Every structure is written in C-alpha cells, then in structure tokens.
Amino acid sequence: MTEVPAKKKTIFSGIQPSGILTLGNYIGALRNWVSLQDSGEYDCIYCVVDLHALTVRQDPAALRRRCAETLALFIACGLDPEKNVMYCQSHVPAHSELSWLLGCFTYMGELQRMTQFKDKSQKHADNINAGLLTYPVLMAADILLYQSDLVPIGADQKQHLELARDIAIRMNNLYGGLFTVPDGYFGKAGTRVMSLVDPTRKMSKSDEPNSYIAILDKPEEIRRKFRRAVTDSDGEIRVDRENKPGVTNLLDILSAVTGEGAQQIADRLAGKGYGALKDEVAEAVIAELAPVQARYSEILADKAYLEGVMQSGAERASRIAAKTMRKVHKKLGLAPYKL
Numbered sequence: 001m002t003e004v005p006a007k008k009k010t011i012f013s014g015i016q017p018s019g020i021l022t023l024g025n026y027i028g029a030l031r032n033w034v035s036l037q038d039s040g041e042y043d044c045i046y047c048v049v050d051l052h053a054l055t056v057r058q059d060p061a062a063l064r065r066r067c068a069e070t071l072a073l074f075i076a077c078g079l080d081p082e083k084n085v086m087y088c089q090s091h092v093p094a095h096s097e098l099s100w101l102l103g104c105f106t107y108m109g110e111l112q113r114m115t116q117f118k119d120k121s122q123k124h125a126d127n128i129n130a131g132l133l134t135y136p137v138l139m140a141a142d143i144l145l146y147q148s149d150l151v152p153i154g155a156d157q158k159q160h161l162e163l164a165r166d167i168a169i170r171m172n173n174l175y176g177g178l179f180t181v182p183d184g185y186f187g188k189a190g191t192r193v194m195s196l197v198d199p200t201r202k203m204s205k206s207d208e209p210n211s212y213i214a215i216l217d218k219p220e221e222i223r224r225k226f227r228r229a230v231t232d233s234d235g236e237i238r239v240d241r242e243n244k245p246g247v248t249n250l251l252d253i254l255s256a257v258t259g260e261g262a263q264q265i266a267d268r269l270a271g272k273g274y275g276a277l278k279d280e281v282a283e284a285v286i287a288e289l290a291p292v293q294a295r296y297s298e299i300l301a302d303k304a305y306l307e308g309v310m311q312s313g314a315e316r317a318s319r320i321a322a323k324t325m326r327k328v329h330k331k332l333g334l335a336p337y338k339l
C-alpha cells in the first residue's frame with residue numbers, strides 16, 4: 001500500500017505593490033519565507049494585492065510597474081516561483097467574487113470599528129470610498145479562498161485577521177465546514193528591525209526615507225543612513241533594549257545579517273565608538289543586499305520571464321481557488337451551472 005502524504009499546511013500572505021521593501025521586511029519576513037520554502041513543510045502562496053492598493057488613488061502606469069517590481073523583488077530575495085505560488089490578486093477573479101459573498105456575512109459595525117479604516121479615513125478624508133471600508137472583507141477572501149492555515153502578518157494586520165476568523169467561523173456555523181479558520185504566523189522574536197530615526201518604532205516605508213533602508217538602496221545611501229542613525233550619548237556599545245534602543249537595533253541588525261550574536265558583537269566592539277559599529281553594520285548590510293540587487297536587475301530586465309511567472313502563478317492559484325468557490329456556491333444555494 002502506498003502511503004498518502006499528509007496534506008501540507010497552507011501559508012498565505014498578501015503584499016502591497018508599493019515597490020519598496022525595507023531591510024525590516026527582508027530580515028523580519030522575506031528571509032524567513034525563504035527558509036519556509038527550503039523546509040518543504042508548507043504550501044506557500046504569496047499574492048501581490050493590487051486590488052487592495054486601489055482603495056487609495058493610484059497612477060495606473062506606476063501601479064502596473066510596481067506590481068511587477070514587487071514580484072521581481074520577491075524572486076530576487078530567494079523565493080522560487082516554482083516552489084511557491086506567486087501572482088497578482090487581480091489575475092484571479094475569485095478574490096473579488098468571494099469578497100462579495102463574505103460581505104453579505106459581515107456587519108457594518110465590524111468594519112467601521114477597524115482601526116485601519118478609521119486611520120485611513122482621516123488620512124484620505126477627501127476619498128472615504130466603500131473599498132476603504134470593505135478592505136478587510138477582501139483580505140478575508142484572499143485568505144479563506146485558499147483554505148489557509150497560517151497567515152504571516154505584522155501587528156497592524158492582527159485585527160483584520162481576527163475579522164477573517166470571525167467571518168469563517170460564522171459561515172462555518174451557518175453552512176458547516178466551509179473554511180479553514182486561519183491563525184496568524186509570527187516569525188522568530190528578535191528579528192524586529194526598528195527605525196533608524198526613532199528606534200522605539202518599527203522600521204516602516206511609510207516613514208521618512210532616512211528611517212529605513214530599502215532593499216534596493218545604493219551602497220552610499222546605506223552608509224549615509226546608518227551614519228545618521230539615532231543612538232544615544234553615553235558612548236557605550238552594549239545590548240540594552242530599554243535604555244539604548246538605537247545601539248541595540250544596530251547590534252540586532254548586524255547580528256541578523258552575519259549570524260554573530262548581538263552580545264558577542266557588543267563585547268568585540270567594546271570601547272570603540274559608535275562610528276565603528278555603524279560602519280560595520282553598513283558594510284555587512286551592503287554585502288548582504290548586493291546579490292539581491294544584482295538578481296533584481298536581471299529579473300526586471302527579463303520581461304518575458306516575469307510575465308511567465310505571473311501567468312503560471314495566477315493559473316495555479318485559480319485552480320486552488322476554484323475548489324473553494326465550487327463549495328461555497330453549492331453550500332450557499334447558488335444555482336448549479338457548468339462552465
């Protein structure tokens with residue numbers, strides 16, 4: 001008798017097509033995703049969420065370009081499009097279809113109390129569109145469409161994942177066994193990269209450019225940004241997350257990139273100035289990112305390859321999505337049909 005292999009758990013994550021990924025995304029997320037891929041233990045699906053991006057005004061040419069750039073950057077970081085499903089959200093219409101259906105099981109009150117909706121409504125007061133409100137429903141559709149078990153997200157998306165779980169549970173109670181109820185997936189602790197300007201905050205591309213290192217920053221920019229990184233005035237290199245967040249962040253980054261323990265680095269550099277630490281971090285980060293940047297340029301130059309990746313990713317995603325959609329149509333009582 002042949003053994004049936006246990007079904008692997010599905011990991012799903014959505015990424016905004018901003019075209020910028022930071023050193024924080026790289027250390028905190030992408031590098032871990034490459035290890036997940038190499039472990040072979042999961043089926044991973046990574047979706048560039050271009051429909052979500054439309055909740056704020058976009059320049060069409062820029063949006064189109066950034067979708068391709070985001071995928072290229074993923075591949076450059078080591079994600080293999082053969083081993084993971086990687087595609088653009090708008091290429092798989094099932095996301096929008098399921099979003100409508102889930103919306104009929106989501107309450108206005110639930111959506112209106114989302115902190116991101118409240119923040120974005122303030123920020124874009126001239127364009128509080130319905131998409132801004134239903135954003136988390138589309139996100140729930142992304143996740144539930146693939147019967148995802150685990151969803152890697154940052155803290156800011158926890159509330160949205162919680163809503164996706166609530167919708168899944170609600171519909172499972174009504175119809176029986178429709179969706180896998182997803183859990184958050186949080187990477188290893190200590191891989192949280194902080195802002196170079198305010199090291200008590202997470203590194204984010206929505207802050208000023210000096211506060212983050214972008215994966216595609218040139219060596220001289222990386223040197224300059226680290227040189228200006230906020231530290232403190234006691235001049236002592238040691239790990240102290242509470243009192244010395246800036247210095248500790250630099251030690252953590254160097255440690256994440258080289259594998260040497262943060263404490264060891266601190267001991268080795270004891271007595272030297274912050275300048276020495278900053279130079280060492282900068283050079284280590286430059287060396288780590290150089291091959292990624294080189295691959296990125298190659299991939300982006302090969303349009304046909306990138307289009308092929310998008311196409312086959314969307315086809316693979318559509319096949320998985322179709323299974324869920326058939327089940328949902330049937331259970332909700334939509335008239336049967338053959339295509």
Ligand code: TRP
Nearest residue numbers: 012013014015016049139142151
């Ligand atoms: N809302 C997420 C963000 O802004 C992106 C996203 C869309 C997502 N769909 C998703 C993340 C599904 C995880 C799963 O970061």
